[in-house]
Amino acid sequence: MRLCEKAILQGFLITSTDLLMGTHRITFLPHQRTIDVEDGERLLRAAMLGGVHINASCGGEGFCGKCRVLVEEGAVEAGVSEQLCAEDIEQGYRLACLATVREDATIRVPLESSIDRSVVAAQVQPRRTASIRQMDFEALKEQGLFSPPVEKAYLELPPPDAQNNMPDVTRLIECLKLQADEHKLELTMGVIRKLPKILRDSDFKVTINMVRPVRQDGKTIITDVQPGDTRAENYAIALDIGTTTIYAQLIDLISGATIAEAGDFNGQISYGEDVISRIIFAEKPGGLDTLQKAVVGTINKVLGALFTNSDIDKQYVSTITMAGNTTMTQLLLAIDPRYLRRAPYVPASTLYPPLDATALGLDLGEHVIALLFPVVSSYVGGDIVAGIMGTGLYREEPLTLFLDIGTNAEIVIGNKDWLACTACSAGPAFEGGGIEFGMRAARGAIEDISFDPASYEPMLLTIGDVRPKGICGSGLIATVAVMFEMGMINNRGKFNRDLPTARIRETGGVWEFVLVWAEQSAINRDITLSEIDVDNLIRAKGAVYSGCLTLLEEVGLGMEMVERIILAGGFGSYIDLEKAMTIGLLPEIDPERVIFVGNGSLMGARMSALTNRMRRDVVQVNKMMTNFELSETPSYMDHYVAAMFIPHTEIEKFPGVKARLQARETERQSTGN
């Protein structure tokens, strides 16, 4: 219409064809989605406008090469970088982030460039269901700790008359004092505004929401008033704001039951896959606002799914409890995260006051109070604090190592008396990043493997039992562990080039192992594991192991004193313990003493919705947690270098692995293989 108006001002008659001048029609496959975009629009933005997801991990500057698309019809301008080889370019591959729309075109988004949403629909279930652990809800009840941060009360007020015409708010407070022994009360302006009408419409019989204070001497805030008796309907939402995924649970605050779950990919992924690239994006003009709205958009989608699935009226949601890492926390709150990635890595705050959910943009009632887990440091965030709280480790005796492994690994060690924490950069290997055919733990990812000891032909298991697309973090660990135990790679991660198999080959100066030939793969290319990939994995596992060791030494302890390990997070839930110990990611410990908790962040958020005690405890836990910066600890580098072997320079630290290697060697010698 802009063009149209301009034409009128100039006194021209125009036709409908003129109106469309300057736009092109782009069709995306396999989605079969068509969108008209203006001439000169970036292809990646066109996809976004069309609701087509393309994995763009580097913020759109052509670095990561993940947004490869195939131009099947028509053409785009540019879109070429060193991330694409000559053969790719000849076949019509382009990087969507660098390509510009100049004519109608049909674009195919390859499987590896789009994220598979099927795995997020349901919550990730930890692999070892036997050892799942969380704070015991029944025990909470028995201890009298089942007291949600927002409680309801039903009141029948005496209606006003000429002899008693005190203000409505005074009437409500007097009644609460007399009927419910409630004191130190304050009302929000929202309640004051709606109280007069609701009182009169409902014959002075109302239900109120009371947000309890953190400290017992604090004020109770009345955040809502509803007509009649609605005590039976009181719900909370627990939310885990992950860098990759957002998970939510709808919790019945009367029974304590979780009545719906939903999840989705964090919409911020389009602007960068990890926290660092998000922070860089946030530093661009308007970037912070864009990221804030993106994550809120995803949260609102997830909330919508919860309400649809449960048939619960959102007006009866009283509170939302949330946990996320420090960057996710600051982005949600629209706090500039730039200082999080610059030495000396200072977050804006640890604790945040209770917030109005609607002020953040959340699609909830105006009365909903948002409670956020505090962060400890730039790299130990609210998700970790929530994990510590949700597992109850902070209330128990045994010396526990708590690990959440991803691109960053967060490490907490301690018990009810003290807590120390740190974070180290593991690199993206565990999440499939930096690995040529690496991918997330989604359909088509190789998750386990074994090899024929004679032919070295592999037997693969993929997630979803479909043709392989790539290899995920746990598959990578399994592959390297098995290859190592079978002598296919040595303790420095080099392939045994003497093995009688065509799968070990040199390509462009790099040795690699062909896991899947092109014709068996879902991506029509050979899926390989190169020595560079293995080296990336060794660096990742070395960083985590040496991080644990350094933190323990800083508090004067050794790895052997750890009484149990708690593994949190999506990746941690998929790990094969024995194989993780084989490559030296985890210290050797009785597997019975390892506990998988799955999404610790969500677990903590849920507990926080069930007991207000959490909010008091978390202030203490937050103060207790001593943060160590590995970059300031000289021994970390030594430990790291020593960990750059499979499983470790000092094989004595891994007696089990050593024994198995010796047994295999003995067998090999006896069979002459």
Next chain:
Amino acid sequence: MRLCEKAILQGFLITSTDLLMGTHRITFLPHQRTIDVEDGERLLRAAMLGGVHINASCGGEGFCGKCRVLVEEGAVEAGVSEQLCAEDIEQGYRLACLATVREDATIRVPLESSIDRSVVAAQVQPRRTASIRQMDFEALKEQGLFSPPVEKAYLELPPPDAQNNMPDVTRLIECLKLQADEHKLELTMGVIRKLPKILRDSDFKVTINMVRPVRQDGKTIITDVQPGDTRAENYAIALDIGTTTIYAQLIDLISGATIAEAGDFNGQISYGEDVISRIIFAEKPGGLDTLQKAVVGTINKVLGALFTNSDIDKQYVSTITMAGNTTMTQLLLAIDPRYLRRAPYVPASTLYPPLDATALGLDLGEHVIALLFPVVSSYVGGDIVAGIMGTGLYREEPLTLFLDIGTNAEIVIGNKDWLACTACSAGPAFEGGGIEFGMRAARGAIEDISFDPASYEPMLLTIGDVRPKGICGSGLIATVAVMFEMGMINNRGKFNRDLPTARIRETGGVWEFVLVWAEQSAINRDITLSEIDVDNLIRAKGAVYSGCLTLLEEVGLGMEMVERIILAGGFGSYIDLEKAMTIGLLPEIDPERVIFVGNGSLMGARMSALTNRMRRDVVQVNKMMTNFELSETPSYMDHYVAAMFIPHTEIEKFPGVKARLQARETERQSTGN
């Protein structure tokens, strides 16, 4: 452009003449303002769109007849009601609220239909400057009570390094504990958001705003952080939100001085002149929102004037303290006022929490905290509480009668030990309403009068010394008092029809006195005072007097026990004490024991900005004040009927008046007049 777009859709070429089809050009005189309005628009709305003020007191339904305009050229449709006599209609007078625009026209807004803004530009000064009274600022300082609700502190924080990288908020709080012994601190999200950048931009040297709690054990809230040392600049705004006028003062919180003042008519006047007509308007769809925006619009204009006049940067304003009657308070806060005018007259709340000034729409910094005086009942509002606080009466021994007289009269009686209050409807007479030629105390209003004892020719004083337009409340009191003492009217308010003057005449069955002949008046009409006008004044003064008497009796006291009278409000400031006692508005009391305070509401707001003690005291005062409803007190009606004489049925209650009447009678008999 709407027409234009439609034409395009229909495929027509259109000309500029077509575009104007359906609009008419209206010119307003004497403003010489011209505006194009759509066919069918109401004339009153056209004036509003054109920025032309027409006094419309009844909300636009033709009741009050105040919006008389003269159609000088062209014509309007309708606009006739019984408020206009046949002669008016013939001359071309119409009511703007009922008239519809159907063709081009020239409209003159008569002087009496527009409000004279000249008097509002400066604060109304009480007539008796000798007795002005307010809480003593120097005494406050001596008592250590000069402690504004928002204080500033300057901090030099140690910059973070690798060994000390605690979050910015933690760093700030630690520093406040160590350097300033400040505890129990909380930051707003606004401060958390801007803190990281400001700290780094200003070399970790910053000034913070601290909002002090009401109770000493409460939390101090940090609402702003500013780069460098800005302690020298800390300002507050004190605001009186009157039904008619809005007054503001800009206060330097370092010296305590008032550095600028400004005022304007409350923009809500266009929707009704008194609180009842505003409440009725607020009940219409969108009405509440319109009124809220109207008053905020005026406040923002007044704030703009303060900043322009003082050259102060508004970012250094820390707080705004406000007082208004109950309706003004609820309208500002967008709280439906409908129950204020319906029995049993229940306000929404007494106390309101501190508010974000920007959330109300005020054009101030995001950090500015708005503090509002609490109300007592539907008809005893925050302006009265502010007056009680500002005068210090609540801290002193003498039994004091506090009176704020307007359309409603608010009455407080008490001292430091107890306070009782009530309100009565005086009707609009004191503000010039219901009086045929009544007007506000503006330029051209007759404010004092005397008569030649032989010819009864008047000598007039008008405000601004210009040709008379009408008579204001204090002028009305003076006129009736003088006429009564001269025997021109009797104690029932009837003119002495035997007097030798043509000024006393009967028109349409009503007796009246011509104060100004048409040729001397500014409005080209005879300005008269009728017996109906006098009766209205008697009813008004009777209501106030009997209200005071009834309230005193309710607490077991008599009028003679009152030790002093405090007169607050614009009208109270203009009263001639002796004449007010002559007509029986005020009890006879030594004039030395009457104190004029002017705008008590503004005075209280100012005090509240200077000492946080006010906020603590006000909670107590609010609890202390016992509200009486006169409608529930049977004796009120008896007292009212007894007060329907000049000065009163029982002349013994007014010995001074009695003595003067007797002296005059004696003189008259001796001179034979």
